[in-house]
Structures are given as structure tokens and as C-alpha cells.
Amino acid sequence: MRLITISIILSCWSKLVFSLSSGDMASMSCLEVASNWQQVEQAQQQGTFRFARDQGPITWNIDHTAPFSEYLAQAKAIISSRNTRAQQNCPILTPVAKQLGYEITDVKVADLVAPFELRHNNNDRAILLIHGLTDSPFTFHYLxxxxxxxxxxxxxILLPGHGTAPSDLQHIELSQWQALVNYAVARTSQDFQQFAVLGYSTGAALAITAVSKNPTENITAMALISPASEPHNKHGWLAKWIAKVPFINWIDEDADFDFAKYESFPWQAAALANDAMATLATQTFPANLPLFSAFSEVDTTIDSLASLAMLERFALDSQRPTTHSLLYYGNKNTAKAQLPKGYNILSPRCDHLTCDSTIDMSHIGILQPPEHPYYGWQGTYRSCGGYLAELPKYLECKKHPTPLLGERTSRNTSYEVPLQRLTFNPTYDDFVAYLTTFLDNHFSTHVQP
Structure with a gap:
């Protein structure tokens, strides 16, 4: 009986300490949480940041006549009511945060994950940005x-179920994502004389569907970054059935220390992404619409060969392959063998000091500059999810002074030196130069700042 009593006391004490440490984390700044990887095991087990508050709606009831400013307000209200970290201090003064008028002392998590608009005193030209699965608009703050x-x-824009907590993705349907993207494309077409759409990952798949089904005369170009064409795992179609099994909710249950991108991953999210990609098989790319793409040959999320096949089909649909460009992070000959004659295939040049420790480009790295204070090479956050099932290696990845950088492949994670999944682009300047040159060339006149 005495042993049982001691066991109960120890169990209660453990739970109390556990609860206190979780509460402490909730009161930290976003940078302190990201740096607090020593408590990752506790956060994983308890799901400290995995679950949203059950307050208010998960998504905006779309009014297709509403101005974009109303959508922004509604989305911010959802984040504020459902995200337990919404009011957490997050002193990262990105270019977007500066332009929106924030000071480093008053930036909150809600301000950085919310959808946004940067306006000049004109309605001449616009770019609509659509993020990917488990991500947020924070991924675009530098671009x-x-x-x-x-x-x-x-x-x-902010896709429904994002910007709050991973659990909200369990209650979202593909139709809700597509409805918001359709609204954003139509609203932007109405508000500006010319516009382009840039989609990242799953956001690229949603953008293609929206533009293909409802082409508008004033869309001048599209850009696809790490586009979701087909999943690397060919059993992705099973996700929607597994998601229906009671009590089997999560593929990954991580700490979710990253305030801007979910680390835990529900089966329902995988099912939604797979359905979004499946719709691309029946989509015809708009004729004469210029297209810019950028992705890695080594991608553990998306099948890069399927992406090349998709680009080949789109080039033939558009009837103008010479207006299509691909920035390919891999063997240029692989892309050249797949794509039609006249396709503009570009190669990045790596001269950043991290190039020697970079093995290859990852699915998630292209959009971020090396100097990014959060995702950059000396940033606060490290992506070590490749070792999620091996806590000692996970912790070594978090603390190693010079980890390898690259995609989360089994080969890359087999080295003695731990691999940090590449969250930035050592050739970022090349990426931006190629993209902006493409955009400038396909608007009717060059844009003047």
C-alpha cells in the first residue's frame, strides 16, 4: 500500500510540474518557446500548442461581395479567439510587419500569422500570395x-484551419479552402487592373484549380513554388479513410514550438492535400498564361518527377512554352529531358557561406533568405522533425553548432552529423531576381516603385 501511495504522489507531482512547465511556455515569447527545445518531450506528450481554443468559428462564412479588408478583419478575429498563442509577444520585425506599422516591442503572434495587404496609392498591379499546408502568411513576409x-x-490569404492550432485542420473540408482561394482571386481581379497569383505547395494546387476553372482577363501570370502535384508517398489516398477511424487522428504529434507553421500533422490534413492534388489531373492550364515555377529535385513531400510532368502538360495547354520558366534545384538535364523545346530552365548559383554544408534544397526552403531572423541559417528555429521518433538525435540536431543542411531524406539523416531540414534558401537572391524579372516581363508595362 505504501508503494502505491508513493507512486500516486510521484505521479501527481509529475503532472503538476508538467502543467507548470507548459504554463511557463505559454507565457514566454515566441522566440523563447522556439529556443526551449529541452522541453520538447513534455510538449510533445501533452500537446501544449497542438489544440485550438473552442471559441468562435474556425473559418469565415465567405461573402463574395465583401471587400478584402473585411476578410482580413474576420480572419484576424478567428486567430485571436482560437489561437492560444495569439497574444504572445513575438519580436520579429519582418519587412511586412514594418510596412504594416508594427514596432518590435508590440508584435504578437497573431500579427505575424494573419493574412495581410500592402497597398500603394493605385490599383495598377497586384500579386496574390497563397501559402501551403500547415503554413501561414508569415512564410511570405520577406518576399x-x-x-x-x-x-x-x-x-x-490564410487558408481555413491555419493560424490557430493543428487541431483545427481536423474540421476543415477542401471546399472551404477552394472557396476562399476563389474569393481571393475574384476579389483581386475586381480590385486591380492586372494581377498575378503565386501559390506555394498546396496553395499552388489550389491556385491552379481556381484560375483554370474561372479564368479572368486581367490575370497576367502565375508562379508556383514547390507546387503540390503528387505526394511523394503514393499511398496518400488512404489518408481520407484513416482520418475516419476513431481515435486515430495524428500522423505526427510534435511540440509545435514553431509559432507560424504547424509541426503536428493530422490525418485529415493529409487527406485534404491529397484531394487538392487529385483535382489537378483534370485541370487544363489557361492558354497563353505565362508560368514561373521553382522546386527541388530532392523533395520528400512532393514527387518532383510528377511536377515536371505537370509542367510539361501545362506548357502544351498554354500553347506558349517559351513563356514558361522553371528555376530547378537539381540536375538541369533531368528537367530538360522532360520539358518541351523552348522552355526556359534556370539554375541557381550558390555562393553563400552555407553552401559547403548544404546537401540539397528542401521543399520548405525556397521562400526564405539566409538572413531570416527566425528561419535563416542563424535563426531561432531549427527544423529537426526527421528525428521525431529518436529523441536523442532530435535534441542533437537542435543544439549541434554546424548541422548539415538539406532535405529530410533517409540518406541525409543517416550521417553522423545531424541534419537540419533546410528552412532557408542559400541562393535566395537568385530566386527573387528570376521571379521579379519574370513578373515584370509579363505585366503590360514595367512596374515603377
Whole structure:
């Protein structure tokens, strides 16, 4: 009996300490949480940031006549009511945060994950940005700032179920994602004389479907970054059935220390992404619409060969393959063998000091500059999910002074030195130069800042 009593006391004490440490994390800044990887095991087990507050709606009831400003307000309200970290201090003064008027002392998590708009005093030209699965508009905070400085009006939306907590993705349908993207494309078409759409990962798949089904005369170009064409795992179609099994909710249950991108991953999210990609098989790319793409040959999320096949089909649909460009992070000959004659295939040049430790480009790295204070090479956050099932290696990845950088492949994670999944682009300047040159060339006149 005495042993049982001691066991109960120890169990209660453990739960109390556990609860206190979780509460402490909730009161930290977003940077302190990301740096607190020593408590990753506790956060994983308890799901400290995995679950949203059950307050208010998960998504906006779309009014297709509503101005974009109303959508922004509604989305921010959802984040504020459902995200337990919404009011957590997050002192990251990105170009977008600066342009929106924030000071480093008052930036909150809600401000950085929310959709946004950067406007000039004109309605000439705009870029609509659509993020990917488990992500948020924070992923565009550097690219959007540069596009704005070059004279473009910029909009970024937040897909339903994002910006709050991973559990909200369990209650979302593909039709809700597509409805919001359709609204954003139609609204941007109405508000600006010319516009382009840039989609990242699953956001690229949603953008293609929206533009293909409802082409507008004033869309001048599209850009696809790490586009979701087909999953690397060919059993992705099973996700929608597994998601229906009671009590089997999560593929990954991580700490979710990253305030801007979910680390835990529900089966329902995989099912939604698979359905979004499946719709692409029946989509015809709009004739004469210029297309820019950028992705890695080594991608553990998306099948890069399927992406090349998709680009080949789109080039034939568009009837103008010479207006299509691909920035390919891999063997240029592989892309050249797949794509039609006249396709503009570009190769990045790596001269950043991290190039020697970079093995290959990852699915998630292209959009971020090396100097990014959160995702950059000296940033606060490290992506070590390749070792999620091996806690010692996970912790070594978090603390190693010079980890390898690259995609999360079994080969890359087999080295003695741990692999940090590449969250930034060592050739970012090349990427931005190629993208903006493409955009400038396909608007009717060059954009003036």
C-alpha cells in the first residue's frame, strides 16, 4: 500500500510540474518557446500548442461581395479567439510587419500569422500570395516586402484551419479552402487592373484549380513554388479513410514550438492535400498564361518527377512554352529531358557561406533568405522533425553548432552529423531576381516603385 501511495504522489507531482512547465511556455515569447527545445518531450506528450481554443468559428462564412479588408478583419478575429498563442509577444520585425506599422516591442503572434495587404496609392498591379499546408502568411513576409518595394500591391490569404492550432485542420473540408482561394482571386481581379497569383505547395494546387476553372482577363501570370502535384508517398489516398477511424487522428504529434507553421500533422490534413492534388489531373492550364515555377529535385513531400510532368502538360495547354520558366534545384538535364523545346530552365548559383554544408534544397526552403531572423541559417528555429521518433538525435540536431543542411531524406539523416531540414534558401537572391524579372516581363508595362 505504501508503494502505491508513493507512486500516486510521484505521479501527481509529475503532472503538476508538467502543467507548470507548459504554463511557463505559454507565457514566454515566441522566440523563447522556439529556443526551449529541452522541453520538447513534455510538449510533445501533452500537446501544449497542438489544440485550438473552442471559441468562435474556425473559418469565415465567405461573402463574395465583401471587400478584402473585411476578410482580413474576420480572419484576424478567428486567430485571436482560437489561437492560444495569439497574444504572445513575438519580436520579429519582418519587412511586412514594418510596412504594416508594427514596432518590435508590440508584435504578437497573431500579427505575424494573419493574412495581410500592402497597398500603394493605385490599383495598377497586384500579386496574390497563397501559402501551403500547415503554413501561414508569415512564410511570405520577406518576399512580399520585396515585391511591394518594387511597386506591386501585395495580398496574402490564410487558408481555413491555419493560424490557430493543428487541431483545427481536423474540421476543415477542401471546399472551404477552394472557396476562399476563389474569393481571393475574384476579389483581386475586381480590385486591380492586372494581377498575378503565386501559390506555394498546396496553395499552388489550389491556385491552379481556381484560375483554370474561372479564368479572368486581367490575370497576367502565375508562379508556383514547390507546387503540390503528387505526394511523394503514393499511398496518400488512404489518408481520407484513416482520418475516419476513431481515435486515430495524428500522423505526427510534435511540440509545435514553431509559432507560424504547424509541426503536428493530422490525418485529415493529409487527406485534404491529397484531394487538392487529385483535382489537378483534370485541370487544363489557361492558354497563353505565362508560368514561373521553382522546386527541388530532392523533395520528400512532393514527387518532383510528377511536377515536371505537370509542367510539361501545362506548357502544351498554354500553347506558349517559351513563356514558361522553371528555376530547378537539381540536375538541369533531368528537367530538360522532360520539358518541351523552348522552355526556359534556370539554375541557381550558390555562393553563400552555407553552401559547403548544404546537401540539397528542401521543399520548405525556397521562400526564405539566409538572413531570416527566425528561419535563416542563424535563426531561432531549427527544423529537426526527421528525428521525431529518436529523441536523442532530435535534441542533437537542435543544439549541434554546424548541422548539415538539406532535405529530410533517409540518406541525409543517416550521417553522423545531424541534419537540419533546410528552412532557408542559400541562393535566395537568385530566386527573387528570376521571379521579379519574370513578373515584370509579363505585366503590360514595367512596374515603377
Amino acid at each position: 512580399a516586402g520585396q515585391l511591394y518595394q518594387q511597386g506591386y500591391n501585395v495580398r496574402a
